[in-house]
Amino acid sequence: xxxxxxxxxxxxxxxxxxxxxxxxxxxxxxxxxxxxxxxxxxxxxxxxxxxxxxxxxxxxxxxxxxxxxxxxxxxxxxxxxxxxxxxxxxxxxxxxxxxxxxxxxxxxxxxxxxxxxxxxxxxxxxxxxxxxxxxxxxxxxxxxxxxxxxxxxxxxxxxxxxxxxxxxxxxxxxxxxxxxxxxxxxxxxxxxxxxxxxxxxxxxxxxxxxxxxxxxxxxxxxxxxxxxxxxxxxxxxxxxxxxxxxxxxxxxxxxxxxxxxxxxxxxxxxxxxxxxxxxxxxxxxxxxxxxxxxxxxxxxxxxxxxxxxxxxxxxxxxxxxxxxxxxxxxxxxxxxxxxxxxxxxx
Amino acid sequence: xxxxxxxxxxxxxxxxxxxxxxxxxxxxxxxxxxxxxxxxxxxxxxxxxxxxxxxxxxxxxxxxxxxxxxxxxxxxxxxxxxxxxxxxxxxxxxxxxxxxxxxxxxxxxxxxxxxxxxxxxxxxxxxxxxxxxxxxxxxxxxxxxxxxxxxxxxxxxxxxxxxxxxxxxxxxxxxxxxxxxxxxxxxxxxxxxxxxxxxxxxxxxxxxxxxxxxxxxxxxxxxxxxxxxxxxxxxxxxxxxxxxxxxxxxxxxxxxxxxxxxxxxxxxxxxxxxxxxxxxxxxxxxxxxxxxxxxxxxxxxxxxxxxxxxxxxxxxxxxxxxxxxxxxxxxxxxxxxxxxxxxxxxxxxxxxxxxxxxxxxxxxxxxx
Numbered sequence: 001x002x003x004x005x006x007x008x009x010x011x012x013x014x015x016x017x018x019x020x021x022x023x024x025x026x027x028x029x030x031x032x033x034x035x036x037x038x039x040x041x042x043x044x045x046x047x048x049x050x051x052x053x054x055x056x057x058x059x060x061x062x063x064x065x066x067x068x069x070x071x072x073x074x075x076x077x078x079x080x081x082x083x084x085x086x087x088x089x090x091x092x093x094x095x096x097x098x099x100x101x102x103x104x105x106x107x108x109x110x111x112x113x114x115x116x117x118x119x120x121x122x123x124x125x126x127x128x129x130x131x132x133x134x135x136x137x138x139x140x141x142x143x144x145x146x147x148x149x150x151x152x153x154x155x156x157x158x159x160x161x162x163x164x165x166x167x168x169x170x171x172x173x174x175x176x177x178x179x180x181x182x183x184x185x186x187x188x189x190x191x192x193x194x195x196x197x198x199x200x201x202x203x204x205x206x207x208x209x210x211x212x213x214x215x216x217x218x219x220x221x222x223x224x225x226x227x228x229x230x231x232x233x234x235x236x237x238x239x240x241x242x243x244x245x246x247x248x249x250x251x252x253x254x255x256x257x258x259x260x261x262x263x264x265x266x267x268x269x270x271x272x273x274x275x276x277x278x279x280x281x282x283x284x285x286x287x288x289x290x291x292x293x294x295x296x297x298x299x300x301x302x303x304x305x306x307x308x309x310x311x312x313x314x315x316x317x318x319x320x321x322x323x324x325x326x327x328x329x330x331x332x333x334x335x336x337x338x339x340x341x342x343x344x345x346x
Numbered sequence: 347x348x349x350x351x352x353x354x355x356x357x358x359x360x361x362x363x364x365x366x367x368x369x370x371x372x373x374x375x376x377x378x379x380x381x382x383x384x385x386x387x388x389x390x391x392x393x394x395x396x397x398x399x400x401x402x403x404x405x406x407x408x409x410x411x412x413x414x415x416x417x418x419x420x421x422x423x424x425x426x427x428x429x430x431x432x433x434x435x436x437x438x439x440x441x442x443x444x445x446x447x448x449x450x451x452x453x454x455x456x457x458x459x460x461x462x463x464x465x466x467x468x469x470x471x472x473x474x475x476x477x478x479x480x481x482x483x484x485x486x487x488x489x490x491x492x493x494x495x496x497x498x499x500x501x502x503x504x505x506x507x508x509x510x511x512x513x514x515x516x517x518x519x520x521x522x523x524x525x526x527x528x529x530x531x532x533x534x535x536x537x538x539x540x541x542x543x544x545x546x547x548x549x550x551x552x553x554x555x556x557x558x559x560x561x562x563x564x565x566x567x568x569x570x571x572x573x574x575x576x577x578x579x580x581x582x583x584x585x586x587x588x589x590x591x592x593x594x595x596x597x598x599x600x601x602x603x604x605x606x607x608x609x610x611x612x613x614x615x616x617x618x619x620x621x622x623x624x625x626x627x628x629x630x631x632x633x634x635x636x637x638x639x640x641x642x643x644x645x646x647x648x649x650x651x652x653x654x655x656x657x658x659x660x661x662x663x664x665x666x667x668x669x670x671x672x673x674x675x676x677x678x679x680x681x682x683x684x685x686x687x688x689x690x691x692x693x694x695x696x697x698x699x700x701x702x703x704x705x706x707x708x709x710x711x712x713x714x
């Protein structure tokens with residue numbers, strides 16, 4: 001799901017539905033790397049193939065039938081039977097959509113992570129879908145980090161209050177995370193719950209902050225997250241922000257940097273996606289095909305983000321095509337202003 | 347027959363041995379017994395028997411009508427093909443404008459490719475199609491099952507439930523307003539859970555799993571003969587980010603395409619592939635073109651490009667052997683993929699008797 005924050009005094013939040021871009025492709029490639037010895041092929045054949053450096057399923061299936069015939073010395077029928085054996089070892093399991101639905105329905109509380117912004121949650125069918133990536137984008141100063149901090153607080157709350165009752169991993173690349181702001185949001189948004197000092201301490205203890213300042217560090221951290229997730233019972237992962245490190249290190253005007261940058265980003269995204277699916281964790285950085293377009297207006301206050309209402313004028317348009325307006329002045333308003341929105345150009 | 351032994355599908359080592367012993371053509375092997383051959387070549391009797399069987403079978407196959415092991419070459423007249431095409435239906439898209447430009451819907455036994463920028467509706471259209479393939483025949487559907495191969499993880503069950511509910515509701519409305527008892531009976535069995543139970547979902551995380559799954563798909567379709575549509579969403583993603591060797595990529599994609607078209611023809615299923623867009627940098631400007639390269643453009647029989655234009659979404663039929671190029675607007679609602687004029691799904695679902703695939707002939711005005 002892509003939540004596009006646009007500073008448009010006070011601000012819009014676009015919620016966008018079906019995308020088909022970067023997601024998926026497990027970096028680990030656990031099935032592709034499966035050794036041929038474990039697929040049920042006869043061992044003498046595996047020996048013979050390993051002399052040609054064909055050791056796992058990926059190597060085997062990338063060959064054409066003619067090459068396989070030459071390397072294994074078998075006839076074409078035998079070779080296709082062997083290909084089927086190897087395929088059975090690494091193909092995904094079939095599951096019907098009905099089974100998927102019953103599995104989801106049996107654990108409704110863990111299917112969605114409510115954002116506590118009621119109208120947004122309604123449009124999203126319950127909140128951020130667990131097991132997917134959600135991307136929050138927008139120009140500087142519009143509230144992305146505030147949104148992330150607010151969601152971190154929510155994730156530590158018990159399930160009865162709409163949280164995930166789990167730890168949070170926060171990967172901060174801009175050094176923008178402020179623990180004081182975290183405590184302020186917690187106190188203002190849930191004054192009854194966080195009245196006791198211990199609750200605040202417990203909450204802050206569950207948010208694990210990692211400061212990574214280069215692309216490689218971020219990539220390494222993301223790839224080593226699996227152990228931390230299992231150890232700490234992590235239920236939310238926030239990466240704030242993916243773009244800043246990449247922009248600092250890759251100058252797209254130089255040739256070759258564009259492809260290198262995209263491969264770095266896609267490998268990051270692939271690992272994050274695999275972790276999200278494997279551990280059923282909502283992550284903040286990508287997309288999901290659920291809700292139709294909707295636009296909300298929000299302001300940033302002491303208690304974090306607060307929605308003001310829906311804007312029906314701009315419904316159904318592609319936020320990527322709208323001109324971005326940048327705020328020239330900052331106003332953390334405590335009152336609730338509702339200025340008229342400027343017209344969006346088609 | 348004096349066919350050269352090198353042209354038979356024999357293992358290469360055996361072929362060398364045969365040549366070494368002076369067997370050059372099929373005729374040389376006639377009259378030779380398995381035990382004799384095994385002694386001469388120094389191979390086991392089973393292997394010798396296998397060689398003789400392959401050679402004999404290939405030679406006889408040219409005279410007999412159809413061999414059991416290999417697929418016989420299908421010969422039929424164009425008239426038979428015409429009747430076959432009329433009998434086969436197509437998968438409707440619930441957008442009457444799009445169905446019209448496609449000639450009734452997404453056709454069976456052909457590969458249809460849907461290209462578009464992110465967010466324009468490719469996954470939504472795929473979800474609509476896997477639901478629509480299950481619509482009972484009396485409502486103009488195919489009453490079939492669906493296979494969904496997901497490489498991106500964008501298949502969310504809740505959305506499928508919404509689309510399925512809308513389809514079921516629509517069929518109920520037709521059955522109630524019409525007088526046909528067959529429709530009423532069919533609509534009893536057509537429910538959201540029956541639709542969901544007949545969507546077979548595979549999640550492939552990389553291109554190796556995708557290749558493996560397509561290898562096994564032939565057997566799967568043989569076990570589930572009612573499958574009428576196979577959707578791969580998307581075929582571009584695993585090949586764009588994991589493979590740096592472009593020639594390997596082209597070869598693998600061509601192999602996949604060959605297998606898929608074989609499946610489509612053999613099992614009478616429609617194959618729908620979703621593709622992404624990439625930017626081609628030109629001297630003056632850059633263009634948005636379908637990904638995976640020029641050679642991939644030849645594999646799909648029908649190409650549909652979805653794009654944004656201002657506030658509206660448009661679908662263009664870019665390549666088709668039987669339909670004219672055309673562009674229609676569409677929208678994505680909470681009910682699914684629909685036309686733009688009304689928020690209700692297309693009111694032109696045909697009743698019994700008219701063939702939904704025939705569109706009225708009009709005089710061509712531009713005189714082409």
